Amino acid sequence: MAFPAVIDTREVVEETLRRIDHGSRRIALVGAPSSGKTTALAGVATHLASAGWSTFRTSMPSGDDAGPLALTLLADQVGSGEVIRNSATTWASKVDATVAATRERAQMSPVLVTLDDPLFEQPGMLPTPFTEHATSLIGALSGIDNVAFIVASSRQVPQSWGQLVKLEVETAADNVLAAFDGGPFATAAKQVKKLGIDRLAKRSPAEVRLVVAIEKSQRQSKAAFEAEMLPLTLLQQALDAWEPDARRALRRLSVLRTPFDDQVLDELLEGVPASTDAMIRGVIVHRTESGWVVPEIVGRAVKPTAWQRDRGAVDDPAERRAHQVARAYHQRAFARAASSDVLLSSIRHELEELHHLTQLNDAAAIFARSVYFVDTYDALGKRSGQLGVRSHGDDQRRLFESAVTAYQRSLDLDDTNAYAHHYLAYNVDWLANNAARAETHYLRALELRPDQVWYHGRWISFLVTCGRVLEARDAWSAAMAEFGDDRPAWLFDELHRQIARLLLQRGELDFAKLVLDDLSDDAASSAWARAERRLFDRLDQAARDQLVFPSSVVPARRWDGPHLVHAEARASVKRWWAGRIETWLNDEVVLRLAEGPDRFGQKTLPASEFRKLLGVPLRRVPAGTFIELVYWRTSKQIFVHPGEVDDVDLPLVIPPADRYLRRAADASLPRT
């Protein structure tokens, strides 16, 4: 957000206006976080509005609702709000209606559309339906003739998109530091000023404030400055210098995506030590006309990335509390805005409340209200499902069922929603109580979106899990045909990795080999691929009844043993066999033994003799344990492997391969 009166964006505004005058219609303002991009956008819009332009402003917050939120805010300004609110209208129709309304406005006067924090397609990254909505909206708006479209971004903007105007920061550092006069940070601010106003002017206001914080807590601002630290490094140092409470508190505050009021600040800083409270209130967050704001640079440093969020979904109590406080705030703010007829503000608060309800996984609250986009149900289903994967027992079952309900609601609105079809299938598949329903929706999703790699992968995995391997092979061939010869790197990570892992888990070795042999050279050299290849080699031997060595013994050196005998004693070994304990039979033990790569056999020993050869009073050694039977000159001895380590690079099998078997077994047990 902006720092009015502390950052000079005149040059950027003038440059942008100049380009518009010369006919440019797609411009991107790019700069570091908190460098004044939003201020510059506001300046351009204000100037053009005074010249008779119609200006419409929207933004894309971080989150799966980026596209829908941006579209809704814009739609209400250009006049397509009713179409947006019709939940039966598809995303494409809503975008078309908004584009049409914008075009219509452009016939009456020149139009400017501004977008803060656009989400562009990232090359090499696998798109999701949520990101596709966001990027398709940008594409649609970019294509409207006679409309100037300006975005402001601190992330990479595709060079082909439009003209780039780079923001060089010009901070009025004097003004930033003057704000600390008379307060607890005054001395620190004075010290920072000595670093040189000219040098400070090249740092954003948020960075200047961070330097004050470092000076206050460590008295090392000079060192930080001399080191020309990058903003994020500066911030990390500041966070490291404070108590852990500071990072956690800022993380809680960062769940809010809009300015917030005093009550939110008080509630989310409750329990934080006084010094940390003072630091946050006095230096880090700052107050704008609309309320308190956590600077973008701080938010980026303390919040998980979207990737981390998706893969590490946990129900953290502190984060839940933050979302509850945020939700309550937006309810209050909505009520205020609605009663004052401030439409755009009320819409934003309504959508923000939905966002927090989704993060809280509050299905009941979401189901009780009208939603504008199927994305809302999809996001809820996604959150439930992600939490379900990391839960157990009844909690897991309840979360998956909630996800299924959410996706079904989505499909009730739009039966062509491939994402909802697929993930309804996936969650039903996890529950393992209705294979037919899972199959129906897996197939429908593939029919609608055959270009989605996950849809292929999970369908193939489902077939393998159900013992329909021939059909799985056909589905694999279909997937390979779909992606053709020009295969991106993510294909192997998202398709081959899990399928090969499952096939190995179920002993489908020929099919697993087919998949592993299909890896590109780069993919084959990845840690997971090498781990799966190692597992395949061992299972291939197992299928021939020839696997005895543990994975810790390098295959090329297997017969350079015995490995369990001290190196110095090996010269005295006359003969040795490697093997496993096959099974225990009351008072006997059956050993599976090998002496060389071509000589295998079994040996049954009385348990008493086995223990005598072991030489140590071990309790019953479990079946499967690796042993070596060593013949010395006049005696023989058995050595036992102390324990084996899992191959840490081997991917997990997700969902669990035996879920249908366990479910059916449980269902068959008599109820007491």
Added chain:
Amino acid sequence: MPPTLPSLAPDRLQVLVFGPGFGELVLVRAPPGDWLVLDGCTTRDVASYALAVLDHYHQRNKVRFIAMTHPHEDHAGGIAELVDALMQRRNAPGWPRLGMIWPSPPGELVTGDEQTQFRGARVSQALAAILDRWTHKPACRWDLVRGDTQDLGNAELRVLSPSPAARDEFTAALAAGRAAEFDKNRIATAIEVRWKSHRILLGADLVERPGKGGAQSVTSRRKSPTTALPRSPIMDRSTRCTNPCSAARRRPKSGSS
């Protein structure tokens, strides 16, 4: 396939027993031409000997019954491939009956020993394939309840074991979380094939009652001796056959092959 497979004889009951790889597979062909496949046999190079035999004779569509006598790895190998090949969705109306004892959850993992894990995985795959077909077409389910009889061509199949008591005991062990300790051989299926005057006992790993012969779970009130085929040479090592009487009953009578 080895060149020693006999030709099919339209008026003979034919029994093929396999154990060249890992498993104890029995195929029975009853006139005029219906097949029963009991258990499986597999090697790394031949995924399912049952399928290989059926393909050798071009008899895939003549299979009427498939059964897994119990979920041990030396009986399940090759069953998943057989079921998958014969029981595709597109030919569901013509599916054979598919039998196994249920419930039977996946086996316990023996960590660190991938050979045992691999064998356990093949059992899981067999269970999964059977369960999937049962779910898709309940009519193909064959519960292998003792006393159940089915026609196989001109022959009759009769399920002789496990006893309801053994079955109940297994279920109770499962419910109590003690499945790993329960000897699965005690719930192994035994099937008697009756054709003309012949009776052939097909039973894998049946538990012997020490000193009393017979199987712990099989009871027969018939006074005439039962013609018992030799079990596959690979006998289950966890439950030894110690009764010499069962060895004497292994000599086949003339008329069966």
